Amino acid sequence: MFARLVYESFRRQKRRKLLAGAAITLGVTVATAMIAVATDIGDKINRELRTIGANLLVTPEEDTLDVEIGGVNLKPPTDGAFLNEADLPKIKGTFWHNNITGFAPMLPVNVLLQRNGKTENLTLLGTYFAKQLSYGKEDFTTGVRTTHPWWKVTGAWPDDNSVDVLVGERLAAKLSTKAGDEIMLSGRVLHVVGILSAGGAEDDQIVAPIALAQEILGRPGAVRRVYVSALTKPEDALARRDPKSMSGPVYDRWYCSPYPQSIAYQLQEAIPHSHAEQIRQVAQNEGAVLTRIEGLIFLITLAALIASALAVSAAMATTIFERRGEVGLMKALGAGRVAVASIFFAEATLLAIIGGLIGFAGGSLLAHQIGRSIFNSNISIPPVLFPVILAIAVIVTFAGSAAAIRKAVGLDPVFALRGEL
């Protein structure tokens, strides 16, 4: 009898059930989409922040001071220590290798430019553009095109295995060089494939594949410094502690959190004789920006949840209110309060589960669309969200119905049947 009552109620009141179901579906859709966006926004914005540049710098441990003014390095190029290029792929073997979006080694060398019978001192910067590397079984591509996304090239990017070069735009204007020209550098004829606009010191330099710089310097495998771009977690009190003073479990927690400090520590472990440090300008501010945006989206998600909970409970209250006549009839026929309430609750649960299922699917789709159109990447929906969303849908539907059901159950059947309330 109970099952039949519920079944008939759904069969005969399609319009009302559809309205309530639609409200639940929409509420769950919005809630799912917002929760999915909120859980993923940190990662997405973190990736966007990587446009500002690398946040970690690896230098040789026993290096002499850099003497650099306005992009011109006055330190003798052979002076000081170097890192070994062969060690670099090990960066992808560190604990947080999935968080490392890219790295680019740098080797500045002094070169002589021969032009119209005169010679001029210039800096040639050797680096990776988009170098194919492999570590273990993993193949990856890295270089300035990932770590320095604001570099713009008119013409083509050089191949990492070629001896083609880029000329910085200010230098190019001075020399009136354009893509396709050839320049004489320290006795070599080099092909210029593009003009680089970097907005920094590189605009006055020549940028070349690192192998060429090493050859000019006569130090195969030498790297002066490595810029590493990593997705990090905003710094907190634990991050700032000295790892040497930590006890076992605290150290493990520190080591296994993607703080700039712990990633730097791991880079130092991976690359022999190196010193890794966060570039504070990038790393510190990143944390602040991330915290703000995450906090904002969190609060907005809360608002979305409240709005959808209200929408669901309003719809439920309305549908129950409209059925006072039915309640009167049931009570007049001898149904107790419990029987009436349990019918309504059973209907609400059924509606919540159906609405929750459709809403979850719709919300996943919506989150996917938001990710695609705003961030050009997928927003992943953690599977654990599914039972949580369903539970929330049922609870909110119950809470929304509870007041209306209590009122309906308390009705005097006489008034209800006469339609006087």
Next chain:
Amino acid sequence: MSARSNSAQELAANRAQSRHTSMFVRMLIRAAVLRRGRAASALLAMVVAAAVGTAMLNLYVDVQAKLRREFRNYGANIIVVGKDGASLPADALSHAESVINGRGVVAPFALIVARTSDGQPIVVVGADFDRVKQLDRWWSVSSWPSTPQQALVGVRAASVVTTKNQPFDLSFEGRTIHLTPAGTVQTGAAEDSRVYLSLADFVNWTDVQPSTIEVAASGSPEDVTAIMHQLQASIPAADVRPVRQIMEGEARVLGKTRSTLMAATTLIILTAALCVLSTLMGWVFDRRRDFAIMKALGASDWLLNAFFAAEAAAMGATGAIIGFVLGIGIAAWIGRVNFHAPVVPRFTVLPVILAGSMLVTLLSAILPISLLRRVQPAVILRGE
């Protein structure tokens, strides 16, 4: 039953004594007063929707300004340098200041290569520490210099110029300066291998004028571009360059945040509007007996429409105004909690909210009315 008729008699007595008001207004007011519970729940839905809408629109406008300020912590977004490495003219700083005029921070820097007492080259920078503190907030400084002849030493430079924080000498073109280290600076970048001293000490010692002015200009990309043009016009002897990675990164992050916020705002306002729609439709539908009685007593269709529309509009306006006040409060609270700065209330949002609320309430009144109009009053009154 007796309680009900008593109250009806009292009502009649009250009515006889009260001042004569127009029937239309009286019906509107009685409708709201007599069905307090339902009217209150419909109004609540309206208030919540208007509050959420106000808060979201306010934040949407304000968040960009807030985040831009956050991005100014990244330091300079414009650099002014002398052409071909020359020093800037002496009045460059005052020109730059008058262009910026409070819309950001301006900090001059002068750089030279000096020698330590054992002949090692080192970059020495003259800087205005008060401005640097505002411009480069990420510098981790153990203690800022406060008196003349004090230096701020980069962490990597420290071991080269001094041992155990002892005073040290630096020489430049035969002139020597005696400095006391005040503290160390750590940034993870070039600053670590430099020595900083106050601009006054620096100029006294070297006679070299600042060659770089770093500018952190606040405002939208258009404002910053305009500032760059003004700087170039007022200091023709200098090269004015944007710090591209900062400007581009800022534009990207702000753009994505704004789009996300836009999507969230749309979703939330849509949900809130739907909530109002379903509550109000229920409320109007519930009053089909009033409707039927009015019709049976000979009210015209026009009067009925006007009555329900006026009721809906009044509900929408009341809800919108209460909701607006509440929403401003929510936005201010979010601003305080998340950005540690108040969100300025934007009264330009009010007409939008007001119009939107009234539109939704009118819509939710018209839909059930148009359904009811087709039904004979007798059918409704019989309770069928």
